[in-house]
Amino acid sequence: MDLISTSENNVDLSGLLIRPAQKDDYGKIREFLLESSNLYPDIESWWRNRVRAGFEQNRRIVLVVDSGRSIDGLFIGKPGDSAKICTLRLREYVRNQGVGRVLVTEGLSRLLARSPSRFHVTISEGAEEGCASFFESIGFYRVAVEPNRYKNGVDEFIYSSSTGNVAQVINNKLTEGIERTLFGVVPKQMPNEHTILMSLRPEFADLVLHGRKTIEFRRRFSKKHEGATIVFYVSSPIKRFMFAATITRVDHRKKQHLWNSYQEEGGISRNKFEEYFIGLEYGYAIHLADIRHIPNQLGLDQAREIFPKLRPPQSFQTLQAKSPLARALQLPVHV
Numbered sequence: 477m478d479l480i481s482t483s484e485n486n487v488d489l490s491g492l493l494i495r496p497a498q499k500d501d502y503g504k505i506r507e508f509l510l511e512s513s514n515l516y517p518d519i520e521s522w523w524r525n526r527v528r529a530g531f532e533q534n535r536r537i538v539l540v541v542d543s544g545r546s547i548d549g550l551f552i553g554k555p556g557d558s559a560k561i562c563t564l565r566l567r568e569y570v571r572n573q574g575v576g577r578v579l580v581t582e583g584l585s586r587l588l589a590r591s592p593s594r595f596h597v598t599i600s601e602g603a604e605e606g607c608a609s610f611f612e613s614i615g616f617y618r619v620a621v622e623p624n625r626y627k628n629g630v631d632e633f634i635y636s637s638s639t640g641n642v643a644q645v646i647n648n649k650l651t652e653g654i655e656r657t658l659f660g661v662v663p664k665q666m667p668n669e670h671t672i673l674m675s676l677r678p679e680f681a682d683l684v685l686h687g688r689k690t691i692e693f694r695r696r697f698s699k700k701h702e703g704a705t706i707v708f709y710v711s712s713p714i715k716r717f718m719f720a721a722t723i724t725r726v727d728h729r730k731k732q733h734l735w736n737s738y739q740e741e742g743g744i745s746r747n748k749f750e751e752y753f754i755g756l757e758y759g760y761a762i763h764l765a766d767i768r769h770i771p772n773q774l775g776l777d778q779a780r781e782i783f784p785k786l787r788p789p790q791s792f793q794t795l796q797a798k799s800p801l802a803r804a805l806q807l808p809v810h811v
Contacts, residue, residue: 480617489644491543491544492542492543492548492570493543493791494539494540494541494542494575494578494579494582494811495539495540496537497539499540500752501540501547501771502528503633504546504547505550505723506523506538508565509523509550509565511776512565514626514798516601517627524589524807527562529656530554532785533659533746535554536562537551537553537554537586538552538567539586541566541570543570543577545755545790546565547569548570548803549561549565549566549575549576549579550565551582551583552643553583553584553586553587555587555592556590556808557592557593558592558595558596558649559587559588559590559592559595559596560595560596560597560598561580561583561587561596561597562598564576564579564597564607566579572673575590578758580610581646585646585648588642588643588646588658591722592634593773594637594638595636595637595638595639595641596635596636597611597616597635598622599611599633599634599635599636600625600630600632601631601633603634607631607747608635608728608758610698610730611637612635612696613696613698615638615642615645616636616637617635617636617637617810618632618635619634619635620634621633622634633709654757663699665796670704671706671707671795671802672701672704672705672706672792672794672795673703673707673709673717673788673793673795674692674706674707674708674709674789674791675708675709675710675711675755675789675790675791676692676708676709676710676711676793677710677729678710678711678713678714680712680743680744681714681718681719684708684719684721687767688743689742689764690741690763691738691742691761691762691764692761692762693738693742693744693749693752693753693759693760693762694759694760695752695759695791696760696791697726697728697760697762697792698726699728699730701723701725701726701762702725702726703722703723703724703727704722704723704762705720705721705722706720706721706723706762706764706792707719707720707721707723707770708721708778709788709789715775715776715777716776717770717773717774717779717805719767719769719770719773720767720770721764721766721768722765722766722767723762723763723764724765726761726762727757727760727761727763728758728759729758729761730758730759730760731749731753731757731758731759734759734761737761738761741760742761770806771805772805772806773803773805774804774805776788777802779804782800782801782804783799783804795807
């Protein structure tokens with residue numbers, strides 16, 4: 477499993493087509509896979525003896541991202557009771573545009589049609605930092621580690637998800653930005669998410685407002701929120717939307733690296749840090765800048781009078797630009 481990114485950019489996607497592989501693609505697929513031979517030394521044998529043969533016998537699902545000139549992305553899936561995502565790979569120039577999201581949506585949908593009971597994906601340690609955050613964001617969680625799986629000193633991480641969760645995520649999260657044609661699936665450009673809501677405890681809010689905390693640690697997040705505005709809801713006993721910040725950078729690294737790099741800016745003790753990240757090896761460090769009070773600091777009860785369905789986020793959630801809450805807080809409207 478190679479690096480995948482799911483945020484958006486301003487590159488034209490109209491020339492890309494996601495479609496099932498054909499025999500004429502075999503040579504290009506082989507060359508594409510060999511680019512990952514540093515992570516998977518036996519990848520050519522795997523392609524020739526397992527994937528290609530399985531594809532011809534309807535025991536593998538192989539999708540390509542076709543630009544008309546080359547193959548620029550690849551999905552390989554294995555149907556079964558525990559369906560497996562074997563490969564998800566994009567060339568550098570089509571990353572950060574949402575193409576990976578569309579590719580995995582189509583692949584998961586085709587695996588789902590075979591009625592599996594679960595899904596799993598295996599990720600080499602060398603690629604986990606780029607892949608894990610995406611799969612965690614759609615409900616996969618780590619269930620096992622196989623030491624020295626492909627190379628000595630390089631482990632393999634196994635992530636799993638239920639069929640029900642995959643079906644729900646496909647329907648609710650992943651299908652935006654997809655246009656189906658007679659020839660395959662075309663990814664459409666989607667606008668960036670500009671504003672998110674995030675809950676913060678009062679003691680941490682005070683540190684942020686006084687400039688003593690510029691890093692917010694989170695168990696789950698996404699690099700696609702770089703450049704977004706965070707509106708902070710300060711939790712009990714204050715229960716008020718108080719201030720905002722700009723996300724200048726999101727780091728997704730091993731938690732030990734996060735602590736070593738940002739312990740001074742994180743505003744949290746080592747014990748609290750370890751307690752927060754218990755059970756995880758990787759985490760997120762959100763870089764905050766341009767801290768400012770929002771124009772209309774609504775309390776929770778006031779906000780619910782305007783937006784009755786409001787529930788303070790347990791961690792974070794997207795705030796739609798035309799939301800009644802965005803207008804009530806007097807936030808700038810992005811178009």
